[in-house]
Amino acid sequence: MAxxxxxxxxxxxxxxxxxxxxxxxxxxxxxxxNFWRALANDPAQLQQVWxxxxxxxxxxxxxxxxxELIYVAVSVANGCDYCIHSHSAAAKxxxxxxxxxxxxxxxxxxxxxxxALATALQVPTDDRFKS
Amino acid sequence: MAxxxxxxxxxxxxxxxxxxxxxxxxxxxxxxxNFWRALANDPAQLQQVWxxxxxxxxxxxxxxxxxELIYVAVSVANGCDYCIHSHSAAAKxxxxxxxxxxxxxxxxxxxxxxxALATALQVPTDDRFKS
Amino acid sequence: MAxxxxxxxxxxxxxxxxxxxxxxxxxxxxxxxNFWRALANDPAQLQQVWxxxxxxxxxxxxxxxxxELIYVAVSVANGCDYCIHSHSAAAKxxxxxxxxxxxxxxxxxxxxxxxALATALQVPTDDRFKS
Amino acid sequence: MAxxxxxxxxxxxxxxxxxxxxxxxxxxxxxxxNFWRALANDPAQLQQVWxxxxxxxxxxxxxxxxxELIYVAVSVANGCDYCIHSHSAAAKxxxxxxxxxxxxxxxxxxxxxxxALATALQVPTDDRFKS
Amino acid sequence: MAxxxxxxxxxxxxxxxxxxxxxxxxxxxxxxxNFWRALANDPAQLQQVWxxxxxxxxxxxxxxxxxELIYVAVSVANGCDYCIHSHSAAAKxxxxxxxxxxxxxxxxxxxxxxxALATALQVPTDDRFKS
Amino acid sequence: MAxxxxxxxxxxxxxxxxxxxxxxxxxxxxxxxNFWRALANDPAQLQQVWxxxxxxxxxxxxxxxxxELIYVAVSVANGCDYCIHSHSAAAKxxxxxxxxxxxxxxxxxxxxxxxALATALQVPTDDRFKS
Numbered sequence: 052m053a054x055x056x057x058x059x060x061x062x063x064x065x066x067x068x069x070x071x072x073x074x075x076x077x078x079x080x081x082x083x084x085n086f087w088r089a090l091a092n093d094p095a096q097l098q099q100v101w102x103x104x105x106x107x108x109x110x111x112x113x114x115x116x117x118x119e120l121i122y123v124a125v126s127v128a129n130g131c132d133y134c135i136h137s138h139s140a141a142a143k144x145x146x147x148x149x150x151x152x153x154x155x156x157x158x159x160x161x162x163x164x165x166x167a168l169a170t171a172l173q174v175p176t177d178d179r180f181k182s
Numbered sequence: 183m184a185x186x187x188x189x190x191x192x193x194x195x196x197x198x199x200x201x202x203x204x205x206x207x208x209x210x211x212x213x214x215x216n217f218w219r220a221l222a223n224d225p226a227q228l229q230q231v232w233x234x235x236x237x238x239x240x241x242x243x244x245x246x247x248x249x250e251l252i253y254v255a256v257s258v259a260n261g262c263d264y265c266i267h268s269h270s271a272a273a274k275x276x277x278x279x280x281x282x283x284x285x286x287x288x289x290x291x292x293x294x295x296x297x298a299l300a301t302a303l304q305v306p307t308d309d310r311f312k313s
Numbered sequence: 314m315a316x317x318x319x320x321x322x323x324x325x326x327x328x329x330x331x332x333x334x335x336x337x338x339x340x341x342x343x344x345x346x347n348f349w350r351a352l353a354n355d356p357a358q359l360q361q362v363w364x365x366x367x368x369x370x371x372x373x374x375x376x377x378x379x380x381e382l383i384y385v386a387v388s389v390a391n392g393c394d395y396c397i398h399s400h401s402a403a404a405k406x407x408x409x410x411x412x413x414x415x416x417x418x419x420x421x422x423x424x425x426x427x428x429a430l431a432t433a434l435q436v437p438t439d440d441r442f443k444s
Numbered sequence: 445m446a447x448x449x450x451x452x453x454x455x456x457x458x459x460x461x462x463x464x465x466x467x468x469x470x471x472x473x474x475x476x477x478n479f480w481r482a483l484a485n486d487p488a489q490l491q492q493v494w495x496x497x498x499x500x501x502x503x504x505x506x507x508x509x510x511x512e513l514i515y516v517a518v519s520v521a522n523g524c525d526y527c528i529h530s531h532s533a534a535a536k537x538x539x540x541x542x543x544x545x546x547x548x549x550x551x552x553x554x555x556x557x558x559x560a561l562a563t564a565l566q567v568p569t570d571d572r573f574k575s
Numbered sequence: 576m577a578x579x580x581x582x583x584x585x586x587x588x589x590x591x592x593x594x595x596x597x598x599x600x601x602x603x604x605x606x607x608x609n610f611w612r613a614l615a616n617d618p619a620q621l622q623q624v625w626x627x628x629x630x631x632x633x634x635x636x637x638x639x640x641x642x643e644l645i646y647v648a649v650s651v652a653n654g655c656d657y658c659i660h661s662h663s664a665a666a667k668x669x670x671x672x673x674x675x676x677x678x679x680x681x682x683x684x685x686x687x688x689x690x691a692l693a694t695a696l697q698v699p700t701d702d703r704f705k706s
Numbered sequence: 707m708a709x710x711x712x713x714x715x716x717x718x719x720x721x722x723x724x725x726x727x728x729x730x731x732x733x734x735x736x737x738x739x740n741f742w743r744a745l746a747n748d749p750a751q752l753q754q755v756w757x758x759x760x761x762x763x764x765x766x767x768x769x770x771x772x773x774e775l776i777y778v779a780v781s782v783a784n785g786c787d788y789c790i791h792s793h794s795a796a797a798k799x800x801x802x803x804x805x806x807x808x809x810x811x812x813x814x815x816x817x818x819x820x821x822a823l824a825t826a827l828q829v830p831t832d833d834r835f836k837s
Contacts, residue, residue, distance in 0.1 A: 052306045052836050054663045055676070082310070086296070089303040093677035096684075099758070100296065107292045112281035117248050118289050121255045125293035125691075127433040128259030130523045130654045133300040134293070135435055136311040139447045150243035152448070153486035156433050158249050160489075161238045162256035162265070163429035164422045165217070165231065167518075169264040171389040171418050172220040173397055175183045179213070180267040181707055183574050185401045186414070224415035227422075234492070256429075258695040261392045261785045266697055270709045283710070284748035287695050291751075294691035295684045298780075302651040302680050304659055312445050314568045314705050316794045317807070344572070348558070351565040355808035358815075362558065365623070369554045374543035379510050380551050386514045387555035387822075390521030392785045395562040396555070398573040412505035420511050423500045424518035424527070427479070427493065431526040434482040437445045441475070442529040443576050520826040523654045528828055532578045545579070546617035549826050553620075553819045560649075560818035564782040564811050566790055576830045606834070610820070613827040624820065631816045636805035641772050642813050648776045649817035652783030657824040658817070660835040674767035682773050685762045686780035686789070689741070689755065693788040696744040699707045703737070704791040 057088040067091035070101050077105070084137065116145045124159050188219040198222035201232055208236070215268065247276045255290050319350040329353035332363050339367070346399065378407045382417050389421050450481040460484035463494050470498070477530065509538045513548050520552050581612040591615035594625050601629070608661065640669045644679050651683050712743040722746035725756050732760070739792065771800045775810050782814050 060068055071083045071091070090097040108118050119142040126134035139152075147155070191199055202214045202222070221228040239249050250273040257265035270283075278286070322330055333345045333353070352359040370380050381404040388396035401414075409417070453461055464476045464484070483490040501511050512535040519527035532545075540548070584592055595607045595615070614621040632642050643666040650658035663676075671679070715723055726738045726746070745752040763773050774797040781789035794807075802810070 053304050054660065055303055057305075084308045084311075085305045086300055086303075089305045090299065092673065093680065096299075096677065096681055100299070100684075103754070104292060104296070107285075107288045111285050112279060113251075113285045113289075117251065118285070120244075120248065121251055121286065121289045122293045123433075124252045124255045125259045125290055126297055127429055128256045129294065129297040129301075130432055131297035131301050132432075132435060133305045133307055134297050135433065136307045136447065138293075140311045148243060149485065153489065154238075154242050154244045154249070155252065156430060156486065157238045157489055158244075158252045159256055159433055160426045160430050161235060162253045162269075163260065164426040165235070166257055166260040166262035166265050167389055167425035168221065168227075168231070168418060168422050169217055170260075170262050170392055170394075171385070171397065171421055172186055172217075173184050173394060174188075174216045174220045174264045176264055176267045177215045180215075180271045185398065223411065224418065227415065227419055230496070231422075254695075258691055261694055263694075263697060266695065267709065280747065284751065287692060287748065288751055290695055291688045291692050291755075295688040298651055298687035299680060299684050301654055301656075302647070302659060302683055304656060307445075315566050316791065317565055319567075346570045346573075347567045348562055348565075351567045352561065354804065355811065358561075358808065358812055361627070362561070362815075366554060366558070369547075369550045373547050374541060375513075375547045375551075379513065380547070382506075382510065383513055383517045383548065383551045384555045386517045387521045387552055388559055390518045391556065391559040391563075393559035393563050395567045395569055396559050398569045400555075402573045410505060416500075416504050416506045416511070417514065419500045420506075420514045421518055423497060424515045424531075425522065427497070428519055428522040428524035428527050430483065430489075430493070431479055432522075432524050434448055434479075435446050436450075436478045436482045436526045438526055438529045439477045442477075442533045516826075520822055523825055525825075525828060528826065529578065542616070546620065549617065549823060550620055552826055553624075553823050556822035557815045557819040560782055561811060561815050563785055563787075564778075564790065564814055566787060577828050579827055581829075608832045608835075609829045610824055610827075613829045614823065620823075624823070628816060628820070631809075631812045635809050636803060637775075637809045637813075641775065642809070644768075644772065645775055645779045645810065645813045646817045648779045649783045649814055650821055652780045653818065653821040653825075655821035655825050657829045657831055658821050660831045662817075664835045672767060678762075678766050678768045678773070679776065681762045682768075682776045683780055685759060686777045686793075687784065689759070690781055690784040690786035690789050692745065692751075692755070693741055694784075694786050696710055696741075697708050698712075698740045698744045698788045700788055700791045701739045704739075704795045 053085075053089050055089055055092045057085055058091040059088060063088075063091045064094060066094035067097055070094070070097050074101065086133065086137065116142065116147060119145055120147070120151070120155050123155065124162075127159050128163070184216075184220050186220055186223045188216055189222040190219060194219075194222045195225055197225035198228055201225070201228050205232065217264065217268065247273065247278060250276055251278070251282070251286050254286065255293075258290050259294070315347075315351050317351055317354045319347055320353040321350060325350075325353045326356060328356035329359055332356070332359050336363065348395065348399065378404065378409060381407055382409070382413070385417065386421050386424075390425070446478075446482050448482055448485045450478055451484040452481065456481075456484045457487060459487035460490055463487070463490050467494065479526065479530065509535065509540060512538055513540070513544070516548065517552050517555075521556070577609075577613050579613055579616045581609055582615040583612060587612075587615045588618060590618035591621055594618070594621050598625065610657065610661065640666065640671060643669055644671070644675070647679065648683050648686075652687070708740075708744050710744055710747045712740055713746040714743060718743075718746045719749055721749035722752055725749070725752050729756065741788065741792065771797065771802060774800055775802070775806070778810065779814050779817075783818070 074083055119138055122138045123142055126138055205214055250269055253269045254273055257269055336345055381400055384400045385404055388400055467476055512531055515531045519531055598607055643662055646662045650662055729738055774793055777793045781793055
């Protein structure tokens, strides 16, 4: 169903397999999900995305759960079905409660509604919002 | 520049003016920003959006700053210039530091990149991500 | 500001000028708006879009005002500032009242909100909605 | 497949079940479609969306069929598969003929084409389109 | 699953069947893919899209493979699953190698990332980029 | 107008200034455009994006001009005004002729039209398009 085959340890090259192994080690699971197996058709891209993702999603000024909530929100607005599923699951794994999930959805719905209204009305930006 | 005139206290009807007053009271400022003044052309819509916004953005399982970050993220993905400006300003007012802002942008950029890749590759959702 | 120069009667070629004249005759105005003057850099594209627009927006099973409302709705969802301005103006010229405008905005806002919710929840389509 | 379970009368709480019953009564059908059953995980959100939808889609300056056509148009531009299916079905139920459907699609296609052109060309808005 | 039935040679009218035959002749295949069979519910739209597609995708200043790559890129950004599948297949048929595919994906991912950053930052356009 | 200040050589830190210098050296120009000066508020992000951009846009299986055309196409579909301006300018600098530009716009317009139709019709993917 993907536009490129999903590679597993047998069909992926050595470079991609090394990334698979790193994913397994860092995530402490045997499972490598489909996104990485599709990306493995281009090992350099696979490596770049995996490296970057670890850096971006690491604890920092924002905690990892907040980062996952933001990730889900962007994925919903961009209509990426795969990403909505995978990052909603990741958010739950990182501690998103049903109450948090409900509030996340409410904010996404609210923003989508007012985004459409501000765009439809072509509201000019207030001077005080310009930095 | 807007597709409808921005109403002020003189041009808005009594119903819209009452909402303006409530915005001023709740936000403890004299300033009513352009979004509300454009919405005032339809006082019922103005009332509904203002009421709903207060409920959705109130403290709950997620704190108000996290909600603003999610709001900014959705507004960026939807390309709403007005909303990006107004909610970035709101996030700063609620305590978003430069470090948080940088991480917010990094997560939005990362999600946008992987959203595009997962969509381009048409990656099928792993069974384990289905609830 | 456009990525290509806006051509006028002096700078456009004969083929584009003929379309300008047709626009003036059909719309009974001397004014040719910027969209057509930007498209005039590719006279074949200009001709194709103008011809197609007349056919698509002509009275049929749906009346021209309803078609303009749909055009505005799509333009808002696609975030096309130029199109929102030009087709909101066209809708007013074809009889859109302030009440109709308010209801148009309310439907766009509602749809944007529920689109986001259905996408975030990844709601599977009910069998009865499949034709 | 949804990111939250679809609740039925047995699994939903009393508050959500009351909304289900109201949907059944108002729509004169026993069937409650998946969107509402997914939303039922947050009864307050379910209530808010259902209430708002009834108000927004009621007859007014625009008739309910025109409102459904606009809803479909927004859902297509936002790429919400569920909403395209459910609101195309609703439009048919409210009287959309095959000829109307064909014209709706033609306007959506036309708007999508010119939205892309105006955006690609970055056409500046004509002064006369500014209110 | 489509919102309109997929018509075949028996259910399509004479006008649509003539387009099917033209597709078969031009593409030297017996197979008419689902997009055309769905469009056949509106024979005039079917004819218009098929005619236009041939003109737009013909060799010109850009070669047909480059045009397919651009088509895939737009389809990804618009999130059109059908179009991503059909035009990725078309690109392969026209000579897209795995290396080209990998670079296409990398450019799409890069553009999506920087589009989000430029939008989030609301970067003003440099004077020198204005024509 | 940006949501963060545009930094120049005086206001940027040493790390960002080093990237500015590298941009100047690689592009053989004194000019550093606004995108980089906005990104300079987060020197690590600036460095990452600049490094990645060079790798992705370098000659490979696709030539740099083709990559710019794809970049413009994605930017149009994502509605990023800044990126449309900057990458249209970059494409011209790399040899895009007016004829190529016209064909690029025609393909973007065509894809946007058929993306909308395939989505509106919810056309199921043909088995033969699945890899």
